[in-house]
Amino acid sequence: MNNPVDKPTEFKYVGTRSIRPDGVDKVTGRARFGADYSLPNMVHGAVLRSPIAHGRIVAINTDKAAALPGVVSVVTGADFPDIPRQMVPTGEQQVDIRDVAENIMARNKVFYHGHPVAAVAATSLKIAQQALALIDVEYEPLPLVMDLDTAQADDAPLLHPDQVTMTMAGPVEDARPSNVAMYMPLAKGDIEQGFADADLIVENCFETATVHQGYIEPHATLVDAQVGGRTRVWTCTQGGFLFRTLIAGALGEPVSQLQVIPTEIGGGFGGKLSIYLEPIGVILSRSCSRPVKMVMTREEVLRATGPASASRIWVKLGAKKDGTLVAAQAKLEFEAGGFKGSPMVPAVMTMVASYNIDNVLLEGYDVVVNKPKASAYRAPGAPQAAFAAESMIDELALKLKIDPVDLRLKNAVDEGDFAVYGPPFAAVGLKKSLQAVKEHPWYAEPLADNQGRGVALGFWFNVGMQSSATVRLNEDGAVTVVTGSPDIGGSRASMALFAAEELGVPPDRIQAIVGDTESIGYCDTTGGSRTTYATGMAVVEAARNAVTELRRRAALTWEVPVEQVDWIDGNAVDQSGGHEPLSLAQLTANAGPTGGPIEGTATLNAQGVGPGFGVQLCDVEVDPETGSSKILRYLVVQDVGKAVHPAYVEGQLQGGVVQGIGLALNEEYLYTDRGELDNAGFLDYRIPVASDVPMIETRMIEVPHPAHPYGVRGVGETPIVPPMATIANAISHAIGKRITRVPVSPPRLLALIDDQ
């Protein structure tokens, strides 16, 4: 534990709505995203993808492609090194680096429609695409495994015949080859006794679809690899250092030969924690000794990256007449895609983490199917789990005739309560958030026919992990803050505010930038809602180190002991009153004679992370003739710890909710019976547009997180946890039937309404 703990009691700059440091670049088109980078002598790379969803690669012939004028390189799986199976820590979770390597470029088998099987570099993108069409691949098709039932049948075709079901402690008993990659139970108390003690038991089974993060910027990379020399990779990523680890790992090389330069990133939501193009770019670039640029099309993004797991969750809850929850049992099955690693584990851990329940048995299953390997998506696994749990809490409230917020208040965790997965909670704002919903005027608004009101809550852990920051003081008194955390939603504005607060310098004098893997110390990813918490903490500590040096320089100048010098509001102040204060700009202008340039640096591994709880309310009107659902009003309340830049915190709440509206009402991967994605474009994979949604009302509850110097807790992920349940509950009340499957698309809702 090395968190700085001195807490300011009031703030001058933190909590203001300053203009973000990268703002002008973003509104003028100057900001450079992944696809905006080019180099002299550059060639263009393109990927050939499998036209079948499951099969063996019998032979690949690239002769005709290689002979096409303008083609400078053609590679297949045979050009990539064989990577031994090994779990590599990547911050939030471990990944099997062999799976990563085989997902990037198929070796002997293809596991989903769109799986890369070859790549070409050519002097133009058009030639590269022509060359792809000249590559002959012979496949031996294998039976498809597109859903949880097929995957878990006794005679199921096996995607990975060497895979057995693992637990956290090793293989399950009597392990035999299986499409179930992992089984994880989480138990507490006596589940049978719990249900025996219950006055009311409810149960149901809930299903969610395969969905995509839907970032607007497709994956893009520019690779400059020199044979025998260094490799530089420009890429849109949520973690330059993570990508360095993954790219080097997938190629079986040391990280030290690789420089990863994160570009501006056009959205990620977890989907840009996975590598796809970069190692292919390295192999192509080496083989032709030229820089290679690779940019995915939207269709490639939807077919072969991202998706968030489809799930099926059976849940059973038991309660006393007074609403006390006494038992919770669930079976959570998550599709991992072609390789193991769905977010089943966090789904299990979050599912009932908001409640005190004495008897719990949750069992999770990670199941491989012939779909793209699932990637993280904003609070991975938690929205699916909350959909099931919060729908059944709603059902209990309905049947017990207890107000749904009161029922949650009665069972909600508070400071000192133990999370179902182990540790006790420090100060948390769940009950305050529930109260805020109840006290909001919307909670008492009357509803008309075909309208329904839904409430649900959500929990996400948030994480800490490693961060580095440098605060450089320039000779004119302006400040540069460097971190290694890619800025995905305005975090540079927060970094500038942290430094402003500590240094006593207005935020408009502070430039916050994102460094590459060679210009700043190691930083874990922008993920887990950790950036403002952990990297912000590093900025605070780095700024404090700079202040220590500033005080020392003033003491030298005045020839007084450093203990006699205070730092107040951007000035060194002599406690004895014997000297005029020296401003930061005066001290930096004179930095040369007093010992050289002034900067502060900090590296840390942030501990004691504070979880995020949120509660949401929405009113929905359904059209019984078309089956469409209109969101009438939406309220999001969340314990945000301390809102460093309130406008960007509100933005996280609003953005997460609208993504959740998409999950609840529209978004869904549709597959043909050949295992081919049938809606691989934004026209048919319909994310919410401006006219689909109302303004999103926010209420920020600030229960300071005790382990952070400013009380910050992560805010980015929690907002997407409750929406599926909130909206499904609202629609359930509007139509008088429980929604058990999302998205509640118009045809699906119409069928429900018409089914008497």
Added chain:
Amino acid sequence: MARNQVTTTINGEQAEYLCDTTQSLLSVLRDELGLTGTKEGCGTGDCGACSVTVDGRLVCACLMLGVEAEGKQIETIEGVASSDGLHPLQQKLLEHAALQCGVCTPGIVIAGKALLAENPDPTEEQVRYWLAGNLCRCTGYDKIIRALLDCAAEMREVQ
């Protein structure tokens, strides 16, 4: 393959370029002219990240061919701010924190500016429908809509 010579006007300046017959205006702007402020999110006219105006009309640059720009007036995001400063809409987007990742922002600026040229006093609903072709995955649209309404009000006051 023979390439086509095109003469057009981009952000008030005459521009000449060579392009393939099949090349989109978006590809010409980004790949031939280095104007990378206009973004590609889908290439199929669904996301609006590549919004530009052609003779004042809002279009997706990915749905128009480079050769079709002959003799036209094209405006891209690079032409919106001037040496006098940002356009009021750019300023309002910053003040309202109406962008997170910012990749849709150039398209929002171009589309929003086109709306205000056509309707200086739009309702919230009109703004939402006008921007329905500009996908934003980060903000939930709330702050973008507010920035546009605020900008419209301020521009009306100035006039």
